[in-house]
Amino acid sequence: ALDERRPPLMLSPEWRENDDTHRAARRLEESDFPALPAKVGIAVDAGPTPLLGDAAADFRIERDDTGALLVRCEGRAMGTRVESAEAAADLVVKLCRWFMESGGGQARRMGRHRAPLPAWARQDAAPTAPCQALALGAHPLGAVVGLSLGRVEAASLRALVTPFEDCRLRVTPWRRLLVTGADAGRLPALFGVITEPGDPRLSMDACPGAPFCEQASVDTRAMAARLARHQASSLHVSGCAKGCARSRPAAVCLTGRGGRFDVLINDRADGEPAARGLTEPDVLDYLEKLGALHL
Structure with a gap:
């Protein structure tokens, strides 16, 4: 069955207010998508340091080795260079429509879809290599912690943010949280929350x-x-x-x-x-x- 909801967006946890990742995501949230298979998702990884290359996604907004924005379909080594975050989002929506019109509903995932890409989705640039997952400890935006097996109790989350006046939790694909506004040196010891990189x-x-x-x-x-x-x-x-x-x-x-x-x-x-x-x-x-x- 097809899912009538908007496809899920996975943003680089290092996004900042009004940067390309943020702007592309806002444009996608306002866009009109076709009904897509339930697991189809979009990675928005347009920061200066790409992070989501190993995370599962069907359509990606990322950067090439010159720093230009790039839209790429999963399973394709090359992507389409675009001029702006808004243009990248619009191209992703257009590719989603093509995906369904060309039989993607049967394949269910872009990586399994064998139809050739349309001529307007030229493959003219390769993505830059992604960096490794966020390291535990201090981060320019706050602090990074790990979650044991990707799970944590609500009480531990509450205790994690309580010492800090203005912080937010950003979820990552690596069973880690980026706690913006937190001080790594003041993180409390909590059940299920990992702070040591060698754990x-x-x-x-x-x-x-x-x-x-x-x-x-x-x-x-x-x-x-x-x-x-x-x-x-x-x-x-x-x-x-x-x-x-x-x-x-x-x-x-x-x-x-x-x-x-x-x-x-x-x-x-x-x-x-x-x-x-x-x-x-x-x-x-x-x-x-x-x-x-x-x-």
Whole structure:
């Protein structure tokens, strides 16, 4: 089914009042979109330092290596150079209409849509390489904190902003918050809020798991908590083989199956397990013997 709502916008967390990212987003909010598949989204990443290149989106407003604004479709290496933030937003809307008129409703995502781009969407510039996710700690706009598994209790959020008179929370795609107006040196210690860059929880991904998802047969959060004191370059705990929390391979991946765990090494949740049907204690023993986890 198609979603009648306006497609979601993902803005660079470093946007500032009336910059190109802000202006393009405001134009998009005022635009008339066609009905689009529910997961189609737009990334607006027009700051001097692009950040959202690795975040999932179907249409992107970004910059090329000369600093010019660029509109690019997901799955295409090149994009269309434009003169202004407003022109970029208008071109995105036009591309959304073309997407639906050319069969995108069946493909459902731009990255899977194989129709050739129209002649007016010339591919004349490549995007500049994105920078890494925001580092924890002090930031020119305030402070950056991490969220354990991307979740946080409302009480912790309230306590996080209480010490500061004028601050706002900006959500990012990396399970981190940019707290504008905050002082990194005055951040309180709170449950589920990460302030240390070396915290192992920053490299962990886990879906809600059982009983919150009917597809899951294991408690992913309990397993993630047991592994939180260990170090791994990346760790993914998935309630089933769909791997909703992480589509990329992880150094260690645990996939729920029939109430137990399959273990995959340097693979995705739907890959070929190195070990099958392990209980929680079995998983820990197996990974420690394998040398895949470190204290």
